[in-house]
Amino acid sequence: MSKEVLSVKNLNMHYETLSGDVHAVKDVSFSVKEGESFGLVGESGCGKTSVAMSLLQLQADNAKISSGSIVLDGVELVGMNESELRKVRWDGISIVFQGAMNAWNPVVKVGEQIREAIREHYPEKSKAENTEKIESLFKMVGLDAAVIDRFPHELSGGMKQRAVIALALSCDPKVVIADEPTTALDVVIQDQILNEIKKVQELLGLSLIYISHDIAVIAEMTDQMAVMYAGSIVEIGPTDKVFSTPKHAYTRLLLESTPSVVGEKKKLRSLDGEPPSLINEITGCSFSPRCPDPSDDCKNQNKEMKLVEIEPGHFADNCCVDCG
Amino acid sequence: MGEYIIKRTLQMTVVFFLFLVFSYLLFNAIPGNAFSNLLLNPDLPPDAYNRVLELYGLDKPLFERLQLYIVNFFKGDFGYSYKSFPKTPIELISERLPRTLMLFAIVNIVSFYTGFFIGKILAWRRGSQSETWITLTSVFSYTVFYPWFALMMLWVFGYKLGWLPIGKFLYPEKWYDAPFDSDIVFSSMIKFTIVVSLIQFAAYLATRGIESLSSRRNLRFASLIAIFIGSYFYWNNGAALIKKPYAADIAYHMILPVMVVTIVAFAGTALLTRTTMMEVLKEDYILTARAKGISQKRIRDRHAARTALLPVVTSFIFTIVTIIDGSVLTEQIFSWPGMGQLLLQSVLEEDIPVAMACFSFVGVFALVAHLLADISYSYLDPRIRIKSQG
Numbered sequence A: 001m002s003k004e005v006l007s008v009k010n011l012n013m014h015y016e017t018l019s020g021d022v023h024a025v026k027d028v029s030f031s032v033k034e035g036e037s038f039g040l041v042g043e044s045g046c047g048k049t050s051v052a053m054s055l056l057q058l059q060a061d062n063a064k065i066s067s068g069s070i071v072l073d074g075v076e077l078v079g080m081n082e083s084e085l086r087k088v089r090w091d092g093i094s095i096v097f098q099g100a101m102n103a104w105n106p107v108v109k110v111g112e113q114i115r116e117a118i119r120e121h122y123p124e125k126s127k128a129e130n131t132e133k134i135e136s137l138f139k140m141v142g143l144d145a146a147v148i149d150r151f152p153h154e155l156s157g158g159m160k161q162r163a164v165i166a167l168a169l170s171c172d173p174k175v176v177i178a179d180e181p182t183t184a185l186d187v188v189i190q191d192q193i194l195n196e197i198k199k200v201q202e203l204l205g206l207s208l209i210y211i212s213h214d215i216a217v218i219a220e221m222t223d224q225m226a227v228m229y230a231g232s233i234v235e236i237g238p239t240d241k242v243f244s245t246p247k248h249a250y251t252r253l254l255l256e257s258t259p260s261v262v263g264e265k266k267k268l269r270s271l272d273g274e275p276p277s278l279i280n281e282i283t284g285c286s287f288s289p290r291c292p293d294p295s296d297d298c299k300n301q302n303k304e305m306k307l308v309e310i311e312p313g314h315f316a317d318n319c320c321v322d323c324g
Numbered sequence B: 001m002g003e004y005i006i007k008r009t010l011q012m013t014v015v016f017f018l019f020l021v022f023s024y025l026l027f028n029a030i031p032g033n034a035f036s037n038l039l040l041n042p043d044l045p046p047d048a049y050n051r052v053l054e055l056y057g058l059d060k061p062l063f064e065r066l067q068l069y070i071v072n073f074f075k076g077d078f079g080y081s082y083k084s085f086p087k088t089p090i091e092l093i094s095e096r097l098p099r100t101l102m103l104f105a106i107v108n109i110v111s112f113y114t115g116f117f118i119g120k121i122l123a124w125r126r127g128s129q130s131e132t133w134i135t136l137t138s139v140f141s142y143t144v145f146y147p148w149f150a151l152m153m154l155w156v157f158g159y160k161l162g163w164l165p166i167g168k169f170l171y172p173e174k175w176y177d178a179p180f181d182s183d184i185v186f187s188s189m190i191k192f193t194i195v196v197s198l199i200q201f202a203a204y205l206a207t208r209g210i211e212s213l214s215s216r217r218n219l220r221f222a223s224l225i226a227i228f229i230g231s232y233f234y235w236n237n238g239a240a241l242i243k244k245p246y247a248a249d250i251a252y253h254m255i256l257p258v259m260v261v262t263i264v265a266f267a268g269t270a271l272l273t274r275t276t277m278m279e280v281l282k283e284d285y286i287l288t289a290r291a292k293g294i295s296q297k298r299i300r301d302r303h304a305a306r307t308a309l310l311p312v313v314t315s316f317i318f319t320i321v322t323i324i325d326g327s328v329l330t331e332q333i334f335s336w337p338g339m340g341q342l343l344l345q346s347v348l349e350e351d352i353p354v355a356m357a358c359f360s361f362v363g364v365f366a367l368v369a370h371l372l373a374d375i376s377y378s379y380l381d382p383r384i385r386i387k388s389q390g
């Protein structure tokens, strides 16, 4: 078994706002092994981006990590100071942001923006070496070498996105986070980009954290996955296990509300209701108000939310495992 | 690009022609002029009267005079000053212009850099105590009634404290037995400033391509030191050594006006930079830069401030355009014998050839500044492309 590169334990993060604290990440634990791709799925607003930002310690100014630990390759990231973090960023963990279209500074050439990252972490590299590196990355993601000297506005959305992937790989990071890297792209390009990411991940043996609200994409892209609901992980395990035997009511609903992922054609189920507001501290089962067929334990909020092991490596939250 | 410049120059010529016609007609609409006052003089013999009329062509009908004026103008003949005959407007302007340009070039450069720097820091530290206070101060100096403020500063530094001279651009008693004219010293000061800026600019360009940031910084710093040493040797050797005390006298007289105008002028740039940069700081690419592990200072200067520069430069170029007309007030308050004073005097005394020449100069200056602004945009923001069809 390959070793763990990244391990997150009991991470809690909240945003301080005028109307109260928004608990966006609640007691989240997971780990990513070398060369493995890990998926994080959940509906909009459940805290996926918040988790990603916490990993890089790039959360907004009003965000506070109240407890938990993030260990990258044996080094604890929570509590690091700014200059230590700067070394970890991009070299240790890099990220392809949600809406990466705007990730480029409009007045600086694409090549220069990649060069800048390499220069920051490997100042001893010569200009020629950096150019060579960028060209090889561009080739890998299917871009022309001439893109180096282009300005961002001269590229199409798909090209920008490919270049962002090249940027994320430029310092040979240990972990790459891809936060919905294909939103705002048309379906054909989405597919190409996904293939590109998958190809690169396998080629380089990357440890990848793939974030999406689309469970079908997660199925295609990842080895391990976690389902998030209202800031907590409600089910986590090997992707094939989660898909073949989903244990949590929410996971099942997600699968059933997605067309033709597994098995025969079924009538799609839609998910009623809104996710709960994250401002109030939720005690008991957070999913029970939307649970279509809650068990007694779930309805009466008898159980604390806690992951229980269902089969080796596959965990689900114990208050909703028995729901229909 | 070349095509664009030619096209713009042609357009500018047409605009300028209209400008000239309108200015001429406006001046013509003023009842009487210095010249007709002269003609009212009963002691003037009739043949002198006629000679003067002929010399200035004042007996011709308006349209003919206008035609003549414009033809002569494009030949470079502006006529003679009514007041200081036989000096030509060109002579008067070329004496005054360097003084104004020197003063206001320094003011503009200093106020642009301080304004940009302060605005950048303000945006970066938004929400802090120091930000609140500096913003308030900037708003004060942006809105203060300028003549009052200038007089207060004159009173404090010139009169109460007595640190700085109250007016003029030199002490006449010091120049009593100077071996040369103040204009010569002045022009060598200007030449010196231009050469130094060019060298520094060249050093900047030459070091641009260096990959290692630290050696780039070191080289730039070294070039700065070299310039300082070079300047020291320049002013302490040869011809410049004799000029040094006189140059120092002029520089001493420049301190107060530069300070006062800078205090008033920097605030606009600072507040504008602050606003645009706060917008830029919300952009996603700032987050990308942080994720890349780039240092805060570099994110501030290279990413945020660099992108925030465009609107700031736009407004800055518009202020440059107003250098000459804006200098009227300043030069009057500080008794600085420059273009602003010449313009005011010539209008008050109805010395129309000089006034016309001054105004045309302002016009040309404004047009050229706008062209330069448009060209510089395309370098500052690659999204703006100059098209020759445009």
Ligand SMILES: Nc1ncnc2c1ncn2[C@@H]1O[C@H](COP(=O)(O)OP(=O)(O)OP(=O)(O)O)[C@@H](O)[C@H]1O
Pocket: A015, A016, A017, A022, A024, A042, A043, A044, A045, A046, A047, A048, A049, A050, A051, A060, A062, A098, A213, A278
């Ligand atoms: N800076 C902030 N201040 C206050 N609340 C915030 C802030 N950023 C995010 N939130 C809140 O935190 C919760 C989680 O947001 P997050 O962006 O992590 O969701 P997400 O799962 O990435 O959603 P999406 O799929 O739409 O990107 C949301 O309820 C959001 O409103």
Ligand SMILES: [Mg+2]
Pocket: A048, A049, A050, A098, A179
């Ligand atoms: Mg998100």
